[in-house]
Amino acid sequence: MPTLVMKFGGTSVANLERIANVAEKISREVERGYNVIVIVSAMSGKTNELIGWVNDTSDIYDAREYDAVVASGENVTAGLMALRLQEMGVSARSWQGWQVPINTTSAHSAARFVSIPRDNIEAKFAEGFRVAVVAGFQGVSPEGRITTLGRGGSDTTAVAFAAAFEAERCDIYTDVDGVYTTDPRITAKARKLDKISYEEMLELASLGAKVLQTRSVELAMRYGVRLRVLSSFDETDETSGTMVCDEEEIMESKVVSGIAFSRDEAKVTLVTVEDRPGIAAAIFGPLADAGVNVDMIVQNISEKDYDEVHPGAVTDMTFSCPIDQINRARKAMENAKAAGSINYENLIVDADVSKVSVVGIGMRSHTGVAAKMFRALAAEGVNIKVISTSEIKISVLIDRKYIELAVQTLHDEFDLGAPADDV
C-alpha cells in the first residue's frame, strides 16, 4: 500500500472539535488506499504554556529538562487523535518519538535527525494498522533523553518521515489554503499558486511568508519529497492547496512567482569602520553571539578614505535585522567597541524600513528583472535604501510607509494576478 504523510499544526488540532474534523480528513485518505503517517503538533497554546512554566521555574536553562517538559504537548495530541480515529473505525495508534524511535543528535531544543528506522511502524502496518499518529517536534538522543527540534520542528518531522518511508506525498495542513503570489491582505489580486519550486518556496518562507518552516523545505528538496500545503479548515481534495516540488514538475511560465515582504525590519550602519582583514568577523561574530538574526549585509567604501587618525583604509558597514532585535544589536556593537575589537565613528539606526522581494526561478534564465523592479518602484517615488540579490530573488529595503504601495506595484508590474500560461 502506498504511504502518505499528513501533518497538522497547532491551530488545526486546537480543540477536540478540530481534532475530530482532522480525523475525517485522515479517514478519507485511508479510504483512498493509503497507509497514513500523521504528524501532530501540540494543541494551540499548549506549547507556549509549557514554555512559560519552564521560564518561570528557573533562570538556569537546562535544555534537556526544557525538552522533556515541552515535548509532552505533542504526546497528548497524538493519543487523542489515535482515539478519535479508532472511534471512527480506523485502526490507529499513537507513537512518541522514543517509540518509533526518532533518533536525533543530543543538541537539545535544536536537535537534528540521525535516523528514523521504519521497522516498528511497518510492523504495525503489516498487522493491519492503517494510521500511525506520530508526535511531532521531538525525538530521542543517543543518551536516551527526549529532544526537541525547535520551533517549526513538526513540519521537519513530517518531511523526514516522508523521506524515510518513501511516501507518495507529504501534505502539510495549516491555517492557509496554499502559497500566494503575495499576501492577499495587501492586494486583492493575490493569486494562489498551484505549484511552486523548492527554491522559490525557500526564498518565500525565509522572507516572511510564514507558511512552511525553512528547514522542512530544505529537507524536502534534498530528498525529493513532494510537499503540499493546504488548509485544515476547508474541504480539500487531491487538487487543493499548493504543491511544492521540483522545478521540472512545474509547467507555469512566469519569470517571477511571488512578491514577499517583511514589514518590521531595521537598518544599522556603522560609519567609518577600519577596513582590515577580519573586520567582518569582528562585527558579525558578536551579533551572532547576541542572537541577532542579521539578514542583508552591505559594505561600501567610505568617503573619508584615508586620514591621520586611521592610517589604514576605512569603510561603512550596513546590515539589517528584525526591529525587535535592534537593542541587542546596538549593545553588542557598543560592547565590541568598548572591548577594542572593532572601531567606528558613529552608529546609525533606521528603524522605519521594510523589505520587499521579488522571487522567481525564471530569473535564472531571464535578464532585466532587477531593472524592471527598480524602474517600477522609482515610478511610484519609492526610494531604495539597500539592495541585495541572489540567484532567484531581488530584495530591497525601503521606507516602511511605502510597503503596501511597493507590493501592489510589483505584483501588477510582474502580472502575478493573472493565471500563468501553460507552456
Place this chain on the structure above:
Amino acid sequence: MPTLVMKFGGTSVANLERIANVAEKISREVERGYNVIVIVSAMSGKTNELIGWVNDTSDIYDAREYDAVVASGENVTAGLMALRLQEMGVSARSWQGWQVPINTTSAHSAARFVSIPRDNIEAKFAEGFRVAVVAGFQGVSPEGRITTLGRGGSDTTAVAFAAAFEAERCDIYTDVDGVYTTDPRITAKARKLDKISYEEMLELASLGAKVLQTRSVELAMRYGVRLRVLSSFDETDETSGTMVCDEEEIMESKVVSGIAFSRDEAKVTLVTVEDRPGIAAAIFGPLADAGVNVDMIVQNISEKDYDEVHPGAVTDMTFSCPIDQINRARKAMENAKAAGSINYENLIVDADVSKVSVVGIGMRSHTGVAAKMFRALAAEGVNIKVISTSEIKISVLIDRKYIELAVQTLHDEFDLGAPADDV
C-alpha cells in the same frame, strides 16, 4: 550515601510557587546527606483535564492511548521540578517511566510493577547527581508502550522505589499533616498519631481516611518500607507527620488506634433469594462487571424457609456499596433477574446509611472491644443495621443522621483524645 524517597501529590505541586516550596524541602534532605529520589504527581487538575479530553474524544476506550495521554501530566511536573532544583544549585534530572525503566505489566491503566532496575539512576548518582525526579503513576510495558498504574499510583511508585533502592524511608507529602485518630472536623479531640502499623493504616485507608492509597501500604508492608505521611504545606522536620511502620516499632499501648467512617454508603437487600451453591457468584459477578464496589456482605437465613413456589432453601442477601453506585447495582440485579441467573422477591435499597469502624492492632490480643463499641452506641440510641468484622477492625452500618454522634461517642469511649502511654 543513604537514599531517601520523597513523594509529592498533585496539590503539593499545583503551581510553580508550590513546586519551588517543595524543592526547598528536597534541598534540605540533600543537605542532610541523602541521595533523594523524588516522585511527583501531575499538577493538580491536569490529570482530570487530560481524562476529560480522552472521554470527550472517543467512546471507545483504548487504555493504551488513555495511558499515553494521561501520563504526560507527570512528565511536565518532573521536568519543572528538576529545573527548580538546578536553579537552587542542587544537581537534579528528571526521569520518565521508560527512561528508568519502570517495567510494568501490560494491564494498561491498572498496570503492576514487574521490576525497577537501579542501574541507570545509580549511575547518575555516581556521577554526582543528588536528586532523581521521577514521574509517578507510570511505567512502560513489555511492548514498549506507556502504562499507568491507576489513581493513587504515585504513592505506589514511591513505595516501589523505596523498596528497590532500599531507601531509609519513604516520605509521602500530602495536604494533611499526618494520620489522625479520626476526622478532626467531626471532633476537636482528634489527635495526630506519631506512629501507626501497616495493618491499621490499611484498614483506615480503605475505610475512607484518604491519606494513603491502599496498594502503596500493602507494598510497604510487604517490603518493610518505612513510610511517613506529612504535610507539604507546613514546616517539617525529622519528627513531623505520622510514621507507618511495623507494629514492633510502635510503643503506644492503645487497643484501638482510630475511628474511621464513610458517610455515603447504601445498603441493598435482596429478599428471598434461592439459596443454592453458586448463588453468591451469580449475584456478585454481575455487580463486579457493572463496576460496583461492594463492601460489606451479609447473608441471613430468610424467615420463609420453605414454600411451594421455591422448593429449595431461600435466604436474604444484604450488601453495601457507595451511594453513587446504587443505580448501577440495582440495574445489574434487575438484568440478572431478567436473564434468569438469579431470582428474588424484592429488592430493598436503604440509601441513608453510613459506616463507622473502630481500628486497632491491639484487638488481636484484647477481647471485649466489639461489646464495648456496641454498648456505647446503644447508650446513645444508635441502632446498628449491619455488622462486619476483621481481625483488627469492627465496622457497622448505622443511620446517616447519627454518624457524627457515633464517631464522637466511640472516640471518647476508647479514650483516643489522650496521648498514648508509652509501654
